[in-house]
Amino acid sequence: MIIKGLQIGLALLAYRNLLNSKNRSLAAENKTIHMSLVVVGSMAFDAIETPFGKSDKIIGGAATYIAWCASNFTTVKQISVVGGDFPQSELDALANRGVILEGVQIKKDEKTFFWSGKYHLDMNTRDTIETQLNVLENFEPVVPDSYQDCEILMLGNLVPGVQSSVIKQMKKRPKLIVMDTMNFWMEIMMDDLLHTISLVDVLMVNDSEVRQLSGEYSLVKAAKKIMAMGPKYLIIKKGEHGALLFHENEVFFAPALPLEEVFDPTGAGDTFAGGFVAHLAKTKDFSFNNMKSAIILGSALASFCVEKFGTQRLTEINESDIKTRVQSFVQLVNFDIELV
Amino acid sequence: MIIKGLQIGLALLAYRNLLNSKNRSLAAENKTIHMSLVVVGSMAFDAIETPFGKSDKIIGGAATYIAWCASNFTTVKQISVVGGDFPQSELDALANRGVILEGVQIKKDEKTFFWSGKYHLDMNTRDTIETQLNVLENFEPVVPDSYQDCEILMLGNLVPGVQSSVIKQMKKRPKLIVMDTMNFWMEIMMDDLLHTISLVDVLMVNDSEVRQLSGEYSLVKAAKKIMAMGPKYLIIKKGEHGALLFHENEVFFAPALPLEEVFDPTGAGDTFAGGFVAHLAKTKDFSFNNMKSAIILGSALASFCVEKFGTQRLTEINESDIKTRVQSFVQLVNFDIELV
Numbered sequence: 001m002i003i004k005g006l007q008i009g010l011a012l013l014a015y016r017n018l019l020n021s022k023n024r025s026l027a028a029e030n031k032t033i034h035m036s037l038v039v040v041g042s043m044a045f046d047a048i049e050t051p052f053g054k055s056d057k058i059i060g061g062a063a064t065y066i067a068w069c070a071s072n073f074t075t076v077k078q079i080s081v082v083g084g085d086f087p088q089s090e091l092d093a094l095a096n097r098g099v100i101l102e103g104v105q106i107k108k109d110e111k112t113f114f115w116s117g118k119y120h121l122d123m124n125t126r127d128t129i130e131t132q133l134n135v136l137e138n139f140e141p142v143v144p145d146s147y148q149d150c151e152i153l154m155l156g157n158l159v160p161g162v163q164s165s166v167i168k169q170m171k172k173r174p175k176l177i178v179m180d181t182m183n184f185w186m187e188i189m190m191d192d193l194l195h196t197i198s199l200v201d202v203l204m205v206n207d208s209e210v211r212q213l214s215g216e217y218s219l220v221k222a223a224k225k226i227m228a229m230g231p232k233y234l235i236i237k238k239g240e241h242g243a244l245l246f247h248e249n250e251v252f253f254a255p256a257l258p259l260e261e262v263f264d265p266t267g268a269g270d271t272f273a274g275g276f277v278a279h280l281a282k283t284k285d286f287s288f289n290n291m292k293s294a295i296i297l298g299s300a301l302a303s304f305c306v307e308k309f310g311t312q313r314l315t316e317i318n319e320s321d322i323k324t325r326v327q328s329f330v331q332l333v334n335f336d337i338e339l340v
Numbered sequence: 341m342i343i344k345g346l347q348i349g350l351a352l353l354a355y356r357n358l359l360n361s362k363n364r365s366l367a368a369e370n371k372t373i374h375m376s377l378v379v380v381g382s383m384a385f386d387a388i389e390t391p392f393g394k395s396d397k398i399i400g401g402a403a404t405y406i407a408w409c410a411s412n413f414t415t416v417k418q419i420s421v422v423g424g425d426f427p428q429s430e431l432d433a434l435a436n437r438g439v440i441l442e443g444v445q446i447k448k449d450e451k452t453f454f455w456s457g458k459y460h461l462d463m464n465t466r467d468t469i470e471t472q473l474n475v476l477e478n479f480e481p482v483v484p485d486s487y488q489d490c491e492i493l494m495l496g497n498l499v500p501g502v503q504s505s506v507i508k509q510m511k512k513r514p515k516l517i518v519m520d521t522m523n524f525w526m527e528i529m530m531d532d533l534l535h536t537i538s539l540v541d542v543l544m545v546n547d548s549e550v551r552q553l554s555g556e557y558s559l560v561k562a563a564k565k566i567m568a569m570g571p572k573y574l575i576i577k578k579g580e581h582g583a584l585l586f587h588e589n590e591v592f593f594a595p596a597l598p599l600e601e602v603f604d605p606t607g608a609g610d611t612f613a614g615g616f617v618a619h620l621a622k623t624k625d626f627s628f629n630n631m632k633s634a635i636i637l638g639s640a641l642a643s644f645c646v647e648k649f650g651t652q653r654l655t656e657i658n659e660s661d662i663k664t665r666v667q668s669f670v671q672l673v674n675f676d677i678e679l680v
Contacts, residue, residue, distance in 0.1 A: 121557060217461060220600045241581040244598060253595040253672050258584060260560045292675040332593050333673045335632040 041156020069274030381496020402496030409614030
């Protein structure tokens with residue numbers, strides 16, 4: 001009981017700084033003491049079908065989810081591309097949260113990337129119904145001068161060559177490069193993918209992708225192989241089964257919160273990534289121990305994301321919600337070995 | 341770091357009593373202060389095929405695994421049945437560890453229960469190749485008078501009617517009844533199964549069985565339904581994805597240790613059960629907090645079980661091995677939220 005109480009107490013103290021601002025969108029000046037965070041990824045339209053319902057064409061995209069999540073904690077410098085059909089109101093909503101959009105190209109005469117998919121009953125697998133690349137087809141990201149102070153670079157899931165092009169444009173290598181990717185790129189451009197992977201510090205992929213990338217079924221063996229490809233850290237996302245963080249010979253496991261309803265898993269991985277990098281940017285501490293906290297924060301945010309379609313739930317939550325959710329995670333895994 | 345060090349320190353202190361005996365088989369008199377533990381289940385022959393190899397006909401059975409594991413910590417009063425072909429040396433090995441075999445019937449002219457199966461690559465699914473019920477076909481357990489002091493009753497996976505017959509034979513209801521079962525009984529004798537479930541305090545089943553039993557996909561909803569059937573506690577075993585403990589509105593998650601090799605998962609669930617009940621018998625504390633510790637101990641023991649065929653690994657490990665493994669679990673899930 002003592003340890004549990006103490007740990008929760010510390011958790012709350014720790015998040016006080018993150019969460020207790022009266023003002024929901026933290027003023028930019030409060031964020032300048034943080035590390036500069038640049039996020040690259042898609043901003044998109046999605047149409048989603050789950051066993052619980054069907055969405056209209058709604059706002060999606062890896063960088064959208066990451067920005068909504070990370071802007072709870074720090075300033076985000078966004079790099080992406082949208083078409084003329086992307087609602088200005090959505091860009092304004094992000095700008096209001098302190099997301100800097102100078103690196104977001106708006107191609108007036110083109111259409112925004114569109115994806116539609118249908119989830120199976122287990123919510124862990126899905127079929128793609130339609131993909132329209134549109135503006136993503138020839139996306140050439142341009143890093144604005146004002147982003148050259150980047151200390152943490154978050155590469156959301158995108159064409160591996162686009163991800164590496166952003167790294168190349170950075171005049172000074174960011175202190176930490178975090179990369180998300182997916183099986184699709186393993187199937188059609190493995191060489192490009194392996195090149196980008198070799199350039200990053202933290203790779204995050206799901207368990208089946210880890211197996212595909214490494215050719216090893218055992219996640220421990222797979223992690224060793226993948227860390228030999230370049231990344232010093234590997235995060236394995238296991239959806240409802242939580243996440244693993246590997247670094248050298250250390251391993252940390254963060255559970256997913258058991259939820260009564262998982263309504264729409266779209267963007268949960270991106271949200272997780274957003275929470276992870278935002279915590280590191282805010283705390284300016286890349287130790288293994290602090291990465292554990294970053295993963296817990298990412299997991300807590302992802303557990304909100306799945307409660308409604310798209311980014312909806314992320315737009316609703318406040319500091320108090322996040323605080324309560326982080327507390328649930330502390331309680332979920334905390335055990336006190338009693339003296340006997 | 342402070343919390344981590346403290347928590348590990350406490351974990352080690354806590355397990356000192358469990359583990360620091362110089363003598364591998366604790367003398368019976370040291371165990372008399374524990375709660376009396378009775379275990380019911382099969383003792384069997386298994387023939388196992390995994391992607392890593394094929395075993396001969398080896399010793400198996402739920403009660404065998406439970407006894408091997410639990411006897412690290414406390415006295416076990418065993419109820420089971422074997423044929424004349426079951427090796428006396430195996431019974432002697434258990435007796436040497438302080439397992440009381442008075443309740444084990446030996447049917448000289450019959451054959452021991454035999455199961456053979458083949459695991460798929462994911463090690464989470466398996467096909468039964470052959471089942472010979474033999475002595476289990478007409479098994480009528482008899483609870484010896486010397487077992488009537490039973491305070492914790494562990495019902496290993498068996499015909500539900502056999503499990504409930506043992507409960508009925510107890511003149512005084514045990515303080516805690518823990519039950520394991522499997523999907524097979526859900527398919528062929530659901531009414532008997534539901535009756536036995538209604539009599540127990542703790543039910544442990546795997547995630548797909550929880551879904552089958554409750555008709556709910558969400559484990560949170562399923563847990564609520566199952567706790568309404570009788571058990572005050574539900575443990576959901578998720579194999580490589582860990583285990584969940586539900587009680588009223590509380591939930592605890594224990595991970596499985598990520599292992600380089602899972603050689604043979606047979607008996608892992610039984611071993612988990614053995615560690616769980618033995619910890620409760622030893623500590624005489626059924627609080628939710630102490631059940632968490634019991635689950636961690638069960639998970640630690642199960643992580644040894646899968647390293648070799650059958651009960652082999654359980655016969656090899658010593659206190660120091662268990663101590664080190666429990667420490668790995670503490671490190672795996674422990675996170676220190678740093679003050680920022």
